[in-house]
Amino acid sequence: MRRKVYVDGAGVRVPFTEVVLSGDHAPVRLYDTSGPGSDPAEGLPELRKPWRRGRTQLAAARAGIVTPEMEFAAIREGVDVEVVRSEIAAGRAVLPANVNHPESEPMVIGSRFLVKVNANIGTSAVTSSVAEEVEKLTWATRWGADTVMDLSTGPRIHQTREAIVRNSPVPIGTVPIYQALEKVKGDPLKLTWELFRQTVIEQAEQGVDYMTIHAGVLLEYVPLAAERVTGIVSRGGSIMAAWCLAEHRENFLYTHFRELCEIFREYDITFSLGDGLRPGSIADANDEAQFAELRTLGELTHIAWEYDVQVMVEGPGHVPMHKIKENVDRQVELCGGAPFYTLGPLATDIAPAYDHITSAIGAAMIGWFGTAMLCYVTPKEHLGLPDKDDVKAGMIAYKIAAHAADLAKGHPGAQEWDDALSRARFDFRWEDQFELALDPETARSYHDQTLPADAAKTAHFCSMCGPKFCSMKISHELREAGMKAKSSEFVDAGGRVYLPVTGA
């Protein structure tokens, strides 16, 4: 059985999912992003309203102040709040929390903490509706999304975002250039700084917690992408590149970056510095266009920090396994340890319709190497807009990748989940095994497909091997038959009773 429980801290009450196990096995507590639940028409309760204050989380952290947000996030992570404060102060972690998004439950993103997963949703000109997107939001957080990006394009961008922010218990990210482009009816050449600035303020007022800003796509870098196999694959990147080349002027996001910092500081919006020149294919990975932009993102990171504005830096994309680590190493060096936030990367291009898997491979590895948040990829990547099933498939693949990374990083407590599940498996506690699974319903239904009877839920075997061939059953019989006693007796007796086969 699963149930929601709360842990009290100094002025905060933090939700967890508790998995109650059979017999006297201790329950297991899991990080819970699903929020309090609500009627979409009403919106969520304003949890953070009483906490609101006049400075950014970064400014507070630097001043040695522990905010309720930090306290909340520390309890979720199971770490001392001083770790949260000091990592934020150093710029190595961010706590995205727009003052106008009081509905959100605070969380922290940084390489010292649990690896996070972002889910992208959003309408396009071709398909989807506001109600559908709110449903996807709720669905994504139910499967563990730590943040959600609303990437809506097409009509109704403002209303879609309003519905999403008011109903989101997790931080919401956007890419404001999409809405700016809608305002000029899709013609990048009509974009101006003033129009962009107004769009950012509009979204800031709504409560967007972090925004992707493609300020690193400099005019001089665009030619570097000309000979690529897949050119520029970032929507925002291609829009800014088109503007730069047509105007033959520098990217206005770069030239007005300090003004953006001032706006972001006012709302405590976190920068997600977009990698507009990320590689869109294995052939283009780790090329000069990509790394040139990364150097500029490093420069911008340090500028944002001057303004007490929090920063994440976005990363690729499509990268073969042997080139993944270099991405993290360079990012850490150039961006002063600011959290890295990567899209996959996909470890191969050959499997459209399975890019949740091609990218979970790269995501797990890059998470291990130090990426703080992974942007999920769904099976529909490269093919179409994800529906609810795709959102779930993407989330599951990425929760696997993130948890595998937590294990590999030796994150305190991460392995307890694996151990609890494996102990349930070894004990043939089938119901406990299902409840501890990332997706209990599917695990149960797969088991039922071949052995549907209730009796099979207590059987000491499954349909894979049948009763005679179950290694775990035999292991238990060995153990129960006094294997340990026999073993020590055997070891005491010298431990070797045979002639080595290598002998004459």
Next chain:
Amino acid sequence: MRRKVYVDGAGVRVPFTEVVLSGDHAPVRLYDTSGPGSDPAEGLPELRKPWRRGRTQLAAARAGIVTPEMEFAAIREGVDVEVVRSEIAAGRAVLPANVNHPESEPMVIGSRFLVKVNANIGTSAVTSSVAEEVEKLTWATRWGADTVMDLSTGPRIHQTREAIVRNSPVPIGTVPIYQALEKVKGDPLKLTWELFRQTVIEQAEQGVDYMTIHAGVLLEYVPLAAERVTGIVSRGGSIMAAWCLAEHRENFLYTHFRELCEIFREYDITFSLGDGLRPGSIADANDEAQFAELRTLGELTHIAWEYDVQVMVEGPGHVPMHKIKENVDRQVELCGGAPFYTLGPLATDIAPAYDHITSAIGAAMIGWFGTAMLCYVTPKEHLGLPDKDDVKAGMIAYKIAAHAADLAKGHPGAQEWDDALSRARFDFRWEDQFELALDPETARSYHDQTLPADAAKTAHFCSMCGPKFCSMKISHELREAGMKAKSSEFVDAGGRVYLPVTGA
């Protein structure tokens, strides 16, 4: 369009799948394991019948002889046949080809070659039929299985295996202890060397190409598994452990190993030295039980080589990412470079129903580090017997892992596939993109879900972003509008026309 083509070599004719592309784009040739196809009642044609000879592939390779099998495998791999011969001679590669399985198309397994994937099929006492298993075999090779293991237990083992071998264009592996145990009605204590020997000969006569032998589960190692979270999870390992402890004698597979070598040499059967003590959970990874057995497998590898018998060594299992590389490094050192053949490994235990994904992460990494063949894991792992859909899901996940590993190893030619697909993607050649996909049908159907019209197959956008936001469309427009010309002009002019934002 896809079609089967043949490349002629010295006395051999090697099949490939050719993906024919639109316009004047060069076709792409893919490794093809699907075989010539047949009526299951008839069996496949006996391709290798005229080639059969009196010595093993290893003996021939050591004597400097190039067999037709080596020639065939070299063409499939796109390498010089001398590479195949010398790698086999050194024990770093195997070419599993029982003289009694003339239907098989030769292939080579070794870290210098393409990473291979094995699919497990087979009946159990609880479920499945002979016809179903032959259908799964054909289905597995259609999705790229390089070898298939028949792990049948329960009744009809002999008949199932006969049907599988006669219809298999790929090498077939088995675990003879399963049938031996059936012969003694499931009581491990009734197992004897003589019974096992007869079972091996029965299977050798049928044409099994490689056999898993759990000869490394020594009596003294069994106690090492007593305190594990999941004990012994290998079926063969647990059977032999039960026998050893009950008899208080050394594993008869170990004490009679040289006799096994003599039988294997007669048929040119390849050893797959089973890892009966592999870890079945993250908690048990890389423990003393596992590595103690690996040392013994190393000793047995060198013994088999004395008899001109080819050897692969099996590996884990469940291993967190940071402990994967040590498995390969130790295996290479202890087993003299004999091909490593691993099950996954699963990078976390928390996702039953998605273990094709948890394990594809580990499999891709271990393949990159040097594993020669990956044993697939299906979504039903830990829950039930895989059906056809599971076989496909497992195969796709593992072809992704294997190809990602080929890319990371820099295998010559591997990236051509990715590049061809990415070029098709960038050119909006949708049909070419689908045909080049690992699973064309699913890629096409996902695209059709949101944009079903035929016109959409030539559209310069998809439903993900719609027409205005397609980065690739914009990239093309940039390129077509003379981006290159503009760019060089710009670079020639000095490359900097803006004031740096970091300036005063």
